[in-house]
Amino acid sequence: MELDVLKEVHLDPKNVRLEVADAKVEADIIEDLFxxxxxxxxxxxxxxxxYLTHETPVVLKRRGKSVVVEGNRRLAALKAIQNPMLVPDYQxxxxxxxxxLPDRSALSKIRVMVAPNQTEADQLIAAIHTGNLRKAWSPSRQAAFFQAQIDAGRKLNELLTxxxxxxxxxFVFRAHIINLFKSVKYDDAELQDFLTTKKWARGLSTLARIYESKDFLELTGLAMQADGRVTKTVSDPVFKNIATAIVQGMHDENINTRxxxxVKSPRYTQLMGELRRIVADGTESTRPSGSEAPGATGSAGGGAAAAGGSSPTGTGTSSGSGASTGAASGTAGGATTTKQPPAGKKKKPKNLDLGQVKAPDSYPEALKLLLGELSEIDVQKFPNxxxxxxxxxLEKSIKAFAEAKSIDIKATGNNQNGRVQLGHALNWLLDYVKPNGPKYLIQVVEGVRTGKLVTYTNSSDSLNAVNHNHHFKVDADQAFAMWSSIDSIMRYAMKP
Known part of the structure; x- marks a missing residue:
């Protein structure tokens, strides 16, 4: 069919792309898509x-109207081209x-295909957006599509067919995990509100890195059995504390994809250690391994999907349910209040980027723990x-690097009364890098060691001053600058 874009074809208020649930007014739908x-x-x-015609929009007849179920962005764009006033903020x-355009009226009509029913349309939509035929939906959108199918009463086996x-x-696994986290009754109202924000939705890829990990699945025991039962080995109060710790970290922005x-990053290691402590603290209230979780539903149609005992992510276990896990319990940590920056002002980063600093398995646990804590600290609040x-x-990483090389820094003459401090460690590292490379690191080490190549607060003397001089202090910008100046050294020290 060929339809007039303004008069004869309409946007889908149930479009899974929309942030606004079931929008009724077309102006709101257009604004959301923009x-x-x-x-x-x-x-x-x-x-x-x-206007590229290799993809033809698909419409359905609903109550006598032609509604686009595939191609809403294209239709919104064409409507706006014909009448820019439809989107005032972008007019x-x-x-x-x-x-x-040489002739705007040439785009006033659009050629569409008519689907016989919603089911046939859904098959095409899913193949386009969750397969490899084009750029996929975001994780939340992909999950939302299949969550909508389950909410409509579809069984997992039916969806597989x-x-x-x-x-x-x-995708079903992802949808249920999201629902599981959202169903927790958080003690902090700010966290409860956070799960309704776009910031939370954008962070679902971060959540996926946690719940898809073998460590997390083994720790919680979340799994979907062949008959559709959802089981877990932690109690609802314990899971509430686990969810609180994760959501708090995402809210505070020290848990993110970077x-x-x-799984060897400091923050991941630190987080898993924290979750293990939560589980250990709740051992007495934890049910025996393999028992069915309270509130878990028994079928895919009721909020949990059968996965045949296999994991959708290749880890051997699988999803949680949409059932409430809001049993009363203490939180995993105190909540903090995040101040919003003034309008138009760029929000300053809160945490150092340790994404590329991963301690080898052979390095001491004390160093790994310290790196995890450093990745979590709020620099704006605690710069000193x-x-x-x-x-x-820095000092411990250089010492661990030397130890991995079977080198005793003290035996090289870099010590004072038999004690190796930061300056001695940097002197040794400089002597080691000069003959062994990489050459670019020589100036970096020299700059931090002497402070001649950089500002004073990026030098080892300032690092010693903050430790010993009771009159010396730094601000957050100086802390970030210091980390930036030693980033190359830290990455090098992690690869003995």
Whole structure:
């Protein structure tokens, strides 16, 4: 069919892309697609490159109206091109782009395909957005699609049959885990509100790095059995504390994809240690391994999907349920209040980036623990404590590096009365790097050792001053600058 974009075809209020649930007013849907799905970028592409016809929008007939179920961004862009006033916040930019078109009216009608029913449309939509045919939806959108299927009463086996080319288990698993975290009754109202924000939605890839890990699945015992039962080996109060620790870290921004970029990263190691302590503290209230979790539902249609005993993420276990885990319990840690920066002012970073600093398994546990704590500390609140910790991890990392090389720094003459301090460690490292390389590190070590190549607060003398001089202090910017100056040294020290 060929339809008029303004008069004869309508946007889908149930579109899974939308941040606004079941929006009723088309103006709200258009605004949402421009704000959250970059429909303006599509306007620019159409106006500068042309309207590409290799993908035809799909419509359904609903109550006598043609509603687009695939191609909502394209339709929103075309509607805005015809009438920029539909999106007031983008009106001038849309009008400027539309002026590039030789004939705007040529885009006033759109060719669409009509799906016979919602089920047939869903099969096409899923193949497009969760397969490899095009750029996939975001993790939350992918999960939302299959969560909607489950909420509509679909069984997992039915979904597996309907979408044979898609890793359905993965998406169903993700949807249930998200629901599991959202169902917890957090003691801190700020955390409860956080789970309704876009910041939480954007952080779901961070959450995935945790719940897809073997450590987390073994620790919680979350699994979907062949008959659809959801089981876990931790009690609801213990899981509440686990969820609180994770959500608090995501809220405070010290748990993110950069700090958890590896299962050997300091923050990941520190987090898993914290979760193990939570589980250990709740041992007496934990049910025997393999018992069914209270509140867990017994079928995919009721909020938990059967996974045939296999893991959707290849780890051997699988998802949680959407059942409430809000049993009363203490939180995993005190809540903090995050001050919002003034409008228009860029928010300053709170944590050091230790994403590329991963201690080898052979390094002492004390150093690994210190790196984990350093990755979590709020630099803006505690710049001097951060500076002290930077000094400690630098000295200990160099010593661990030498030890891994079977070298006794003290025996090289770098000591004072038999004691090796930071200055001695840096002197030894400089002597070691000069003949062994890499050459670029010579100036870096020299700069930190002497302070001649950089500002004073980036020198080892300032690191010693913050430790010994009761009149010396630093601010957050200086702490970040110091970490930046030793970043190359730290990465080198982690690879003996």
């Amino acid at each position: 704000v959250n799905e970059d429909a303006l970028g599509l306007v620019e592409g159409i106006c500068k490159v042309g 001038a930019r849309i009008a400027a782009l539309a002026a590039l 309907r979408y044979p080319t898609i890793d359905v288990r993965k 700090s958890l970029n590896s 404590a951060t500076f002290l910790m930077i000094r400690a991890v």
